[in-house]
Amino acid sequence: MAAISPLSPRTKPTPAVDGLSGLGRRFPSRLAWFEGRALGPCVWSTVAVALATLTGIGITSFAPLPNVSMVFLLAVVFSATVFGIWPALLTSVLSFLAYNFFFIEPHYTFSVSQPHELLALFIFLIIAVLTAILAGRARLQATKAIERAWASRRLYEFARRLSSLGNPQEVLDGAVLQVHHELRRASVILLADRGSLAVAAACPPEHAFGSDALSVAQQAYARGELTGAEPGTAAPMSWLFLPLRQERTVGVIGVVRNPTEGPLEPEAMTLLRTLAELTSTALERARLGQEISSARTAAETERMRNILLSSISHDFRTPLASVLGAATSLIDYGAKLPETARRDLLVQVKDEAEHLDGMVRNLLAMTRVEAHALEVNKDWVAVRALFDHAASVARRRGAVQTFGVIVENDLPFVRADPTLLGQALTNLVGNATRHAGSKAHVTLEARRDGAGMLLSVTDDGPGIPAKILPHVFERFVHGPTLGDGGQSTGLGLAIAKGIVEAHQGTISAESPVEGRRGTRITVRLPLTEEPQ
Amino acid sequence: MTRATRVLVVDDEPAIHRFLTPVLAAHNYEVLRADTGADALQLTAVDPPDVVVLDLGLPDLDGKDVIARVRAWSDVPIVVLSAREREGEKIAALDLGADDFVNKPFGVGELMARLRAALRHRMQRSGETPVVRINGLEIDVTRRRVTRDGQEIKLTPREFDLLSVLARHAGKVVTHKHILNAVWGPAHEQDTQYLRTYVGQLRQKVEMDPSDPSVILTEPGIGYRLAEPSDSLVPEPG
Numbered sequence: 067m068a069a070i071s072p073l074s075p076r077t078k079p080t081p082a083v084d085g086l087s088g089l090g091r092r093f094p095s096r097l098a099w100f101e102g103r104a105l106g107p108c109v110w111s112t113v114a115v116a117l118a119t120l121t122g123i124g125i126t127s128f129a130p131l132p133n134v135s136m137v138f139l140l141a142v143v144f145s146a147t148v149f150g151i152w153p154a155l156l157t158s159v160l161s162f163l164a165y166n167f168f169f170i171e172p173h174y175t176f177s178v179s180q181p182h183e184l185l186a187l188f189i190f191l192i193i194a195v196l197t198a199i200l201a202g203r204a205r206l207q208a209t210k211a212i213e214r215a216w217a218s219r220r221l222y223e224f225a226r227r228l229s230s231l232g233n234p235q236e237v238l239d240g241a242v243l244q245v246h247h248e249l250r251r252a253s254v255i256l257l258a259d260r261g262s263l264a265v266a267a268a269c270p271p272e273h274a275f276g277s278d279a280l281s282v283a284q285q286a287y288a289r290g291e292l293t294g295a296e297p298g299t300a301a302p303m304s305w306l307f308l309p310l311r312q313e314r315t316v317g318v319i320g321v322v323r324n325p326t327e328g329p330l331e332p333e334a335m336t337l338l339r340t341l342a343e344l345t346s347t348a349l350e351r352a353r354l355g356q357e358i359s360s361a362r363t364a365a366e367t368e369r370m371r372n373i374l375l376s377s378i379s380h381d382f383r384t385p386l387a388s389v390l391g392a393a394t395s396l397i398d399y400g401a402k403l404p405e406t407a408r409r410d411l412l413v414q415v416k417d418e419a420e421h422l423d424g425m426v427r428n429l430l431a432m433t434r435v436e437a438h439a440l441e442v443n444k445d446w447v448a449v450r451a452l453f454d455h456a457a458s459v460a461r462r463r464g465a466v467q468t469f470g471v472i473v474e475n476d477l478p479f480v481r482a483d484p485t486l487l488g489q490a491l492t493n494l495v496g497n498a499t500r501h502a503g504s505k506a507h508v509t510l511e512a513r514r515d516g517a518g519m520l521l522s523v524t525d526d527g528p529g530i531p532a533k534i535l536p537h538v539f540e541r542f543v544h545g546p547t548l549g550d551g552g553q554s555t556g557l558g559l560a561i562a563k564g565i566v567e568a569h570q571g572t573i574s575a576e577s578p579v580e581g582r583r584g585t586r587i588t589v590r591l592p593l594t595e596e597p598q
Numbered sequence: 599m600t601r602a603t604r605v606l607v608v609d610d611e612p613a614i615h616r617f618l619t620p621v622l623a624a625h626n627y628e629v630l631r632a633d634t635g636a637d638a639l640q641l642t643a644v645d646p647p648d649v650v651v652l653d654l655g656l657p658d659l660d661g662k663d664v665i666a667r668v669r670a671w672s673d674v675p676i677v678v679l680s681a682r683e684r685e686g687e688k689i690a691a692l693d694l695g696a697d698d699f700v701n702k703p704f705g706v707g708e709l710m711a712r713l714r715a716a717l718r719h720r721m722q723r724s725g726e727t728p729v730v731r732i733n734g735l736e737i738d739v740t741r742r743r744v745t746r747d748g749q750e751i752k753l754t755p756r757e758f759d760l761l762s763v764l765a766r767h768a769g770k771v772v773t774h775k776h777i778l779n780a781v782w783g784p785a786h787e788q789d790t791q792y793l794r795t796y797v798g799q800l801r802q803k804v805e806m807d808p809s810d811p812s813v814i815l816t817e818p819g820i821g822y823r824l825a826e827p828s829d830s831l832v833p834e835p836g
Contacts, residue, residue: 383681387703388613394705395621407620414616464612 107149108156114141115160119168126169134169135161135190142194143201151202158194165190220248221340228348237352238267241319241345246270248341249321249334255310255345256283257317263287266317279305279320286318294323306330308338310346319345370541374429381425385418392418421463431489432541432557435564440486442568446479447487449521453510456491460508465499467506467525474513481594482569490565493558494523494587502527502585518571519593524586529577538575539563559587566591603717606630606647608638608664609679610657618651621706627713635659642668649717651709652696654680654687662691669695675716679704685819689773692820698770699820711826715769730765730827732813735804737765744804756781757800760793764814764824773821797822 118141122134138161146154163176166187171179178184224244231237238255245253246269254275256263263283265275286293286307294306307320319342323330330338392411400408434440450473457469480487491510498508502525509524530538537543542556559575566573571591579586605627607618615631622629630647632638635656642650650668654661665676675697680688682701691699697716700709730737734747739762744751753761759781764772774790782792801808815823 383702384611384613388611388617390703391614391706392617394707395617398705398707398710399621399624402624403620404624407624410620411617414613418613 107145107153111141111145111149111153111157112160114144115157115164117141118161119164122165122169135165135186138165138190139194139197142197146198146201147205150205151199154198154202155195158191158198161194162187162191217337221337221344224341225344225348228344229351231348232352232355234349234352234356235267237345237348239269241341241348242267242269245319245321245338245341248337249330252322254305254320255317256280256287256320257310258287258315263317283307283318283320286320287315290315294320308342310342310349312346312350316346316349374542378429382422385421385425388418389415389422417464424463427489428493428557428561431561432564435561435568440564440568442483442486444481444483447482447484448479449473449477449512449519452484452488452491453512455488456495457508457510459492460495460499463496463499465495466504467499467502467508469495470507470509472509472511477512477514477519478593480519480591482591483565486565487569490562490589491521491523493562494589497558497587498523498525498527498585501525501530514593515590517593518590520588520590522586522588524579524584526580526584529579529583530575530585535575535577539573562587562589602626602628603649604628604630604647605713606632606638606641606650608632608635608650608656608661609653610634610655611653614653614679617706618709621710625710635661635664638664639667642672642674646672647674649713649720650674650676651713652676652678653702654678654684654691662687662694665691665694665696673720675720677709677712677716688820689775692771692773693775711769715826719767719770730768730824732768732825732827735813737761739765746804751803753800753803757796757803760796761800761804761814761824764822768824769826771817771821771823775821777821793822 115138118137122131122137125131125137126134141161142154142157145157166176166178167174170183170187178187224240228237228240231240238257242253242255245251252268252270254268255266257266263280268275282294282305286309290309290311292306292308294304304323305320306323307318309315310317310319319338321330321338392414395403396408396411403411431440450471453471453473457471460467460469495508495510498506502508506525506527509522511520511522511524513520534543539559539562541560543559563573566589569591571589573587573589575585575587577585603626605622607615607622607629609615610633612633619629619631630641630645632641635658638650638652638656639659641647652661652664656664661678661680665678668674668676673695676695678688678691678696678699679702680691680699688699697719698712700712729739736743736745738744742758742762744753744758744761760777763777763780774793775787777793778787778789781796782789786792797814801811801814804813805811813825815825817823
């Protein structure tokens with residue numbers, strides 16, 4: 067019957083007509099009955115009286131019933147039960163008139179000839195009115211009970227929704243929306259930040275919020291109690307604020323109040339308090355949740371730092387040991403050593419120093435990848451040159467494996483940062499030589515694939531254990547090493563991934579490749595049109 | 599001249615072999631190489647070396663397991679290589695029967711000294727009770743006499759017991775536990791505070807400069823070591 071618009075806070079509350087549509091109808095204006103929407107009940111009440119009259123005439127034409135007035139009471143009870151007190155009172159008056167008109171001698175006049183008839187007529191009126199009031203009140207209470215059930219159900223749902231929100235801002239937004247819905251008033255939440263309040267959420271968001279309202283809010287926050295409820299404040303539109311309190315007051319929740327109306331109705335007030343309480347609980351919960359998750363992040367960072375430190379100290383120790391060992395050999399026993407041995411020790415010092423330099427560079431690259439601070443200076447790059455470079459770096463670092471380079475004919479240049487992509491490929495080749503064993507064959511292959519280019523590094527070593535395969539691109543993941551030492555920071559593949567992704571490419575690992583052996587790491591880079 | 603002293607180097611890092619091999623060869627050691635614990639066990643069983651240099655961090659076996667298994671059939675001297683901060687690991691290795699340790703990274707001179715001490719000790723085992731001479735300090739374990747430049751130094755019986763334990767292992771590390779057990783008995787194996795007190799007293803008497811000890815050296819967290827005797831009974835091979 068009455069469609070309720072939930073959005074405008076200044077809509078007049080809907081009269082108590084249609085059963086269960088909203089809390090708004092819990093606070094009807096007393097005058098609402100006289101407005102347009104009360105017309106239906108008036109018509110129906112009149113119809114009921116007319117029916118009662120016809121029934122009464124029908125009955126008396128068959129048998130002389132002494133108390134036809136009972137039939138009219140039925141109409142009153144009907145009206146009270148279905149429409150409430152005011153239509154029932156109307157029914158009472160109409161019944162009184164109809165009874166007088168049709169059934170009291172002289173018929174079809176409003177005059178009464180016998181004094182006792184007059185008495186009976188007034189007793190009927192009193193009974194009718196009392197019936198109307200009693201039945202109407204019963205109806206009112208039943209309606210209220212239903213409304214309360216609905217209200218608590220909505221509160222429950224609100225509480226549940228709030229508690230599912232992990233973000234304080236979502237809680238605040240949800241809360242102002244709910245208050246706005248329930249009380250049909252503009253609502254706002256202000257949170258304290260170092261003593262001063264600031265609007266954290268409002269519904270409707272564009273609602274004017276003046277400095278006078280802010281001072282009322284400050285009062286509510288400072289006192290920690292309801293403020294702004296006193297009637298008669300000067301401003302035409304003022305606010306009413308409740309503190310949001312958990313262990314301490316964190317802010318205030320406010321609704322617009324029309325000063326001419328006086329304070330909120332008690333039920334609305336209770337509702338507002340309940341909503342405020344739910345909101346502050348949910349807010350506290352969300353804040354704790356955030357604290358926990360940031361603590362977890364910090365712990366994870368700490369863990370990564372520890373892994374990094376232990377990884378560095380472990381992986382740097384071996385090259386340092388060889389530098390120190392070779393140097394002390396030369397210092398203490400150089401004179402006893404043949405020329406070739408002396409030279410080899412010097413070469414070892416140089417090699418290991420380069421190795422250390424490479425590890426430091428990888429660590430720095432990793433921190434840049436982590437911080438998303440890779441500087442990509444793109445240029446047109448020939449893949450074959452990168453492959454040759456990667457293989458020669460590996461040989462210089464003592465790789466004894468055989469290398470094969472396969473590059474498709476007429477392969478276009480690729481748009482990439484030559485230094486970074488070179489480092490990524492060097493890391494892939496280094497990874498292959500470290501894990502595939504000294505007798506392995508490492509193949510570097512490049513070919514077109516649709517709109518992209520595939521670069522792959524394949525070895526015929528023992529492969530990556532299935533347990534490690536999904537994690538090979540994570541930091542500090544080491545596979546089993548073979549042959550020429552396990553000097554790695556566990557960062558090589560992670561860095562390669564970071565570099566490839568900085569080029570809008572993807573990287574993947576498969577193992578085994580052929581038979582039960584081999585590992586292939588494939589990089590896919592997008593191809594750009596070459597300039598003419 | 600007997601055959602060259604054979605040293606087995608067990609380490610999975612090729613870089614370590616790369617600098618150790620020429621230096622050891624220059625000192626007339628015959629160098630055997632093993633990259634894994636399994637290889638090391640096989641070599642010590644089939645072709646026993648005179649001394650073993652063992653890295654505790656091996657890819658296949660825990661270095662401590664290698665010591666335990668070798669000790670089941672052989673008393674070949676074992677010098678372990680281990681990271682400086684891993685005292686627990688070194689103590690465990692010494693308890694299992696390793697003779698000495700060198701912290702990684704190490705200077706080659708230090709490793710050479712440990713090898714000499716380990717070899718000398720093994721050769722003395724069946725021989726004479728030693729007289730240890732360190733820069734004018736002479737410790738005669740049998741006659742319970744300590745002299746510096748001919749002047750006798752008075753020691754209490756406890757002090758002498760302590761010094762003689764170190765002298766019997768001159769040049770080698772002796773763990774706290776070992777010293778306490780030998781001097782105070784098994785009931786006092788944990789009482790390192792005794793040890794610190796007595797070592798302090800002993801240093802006052804035998805060191806030239808007690809604040810900068812050159813005779814009784816501290817191995818932090820592990821034990822003590824008497825400096826290498828100046829007139830080694832076993833000269834360097836070759």
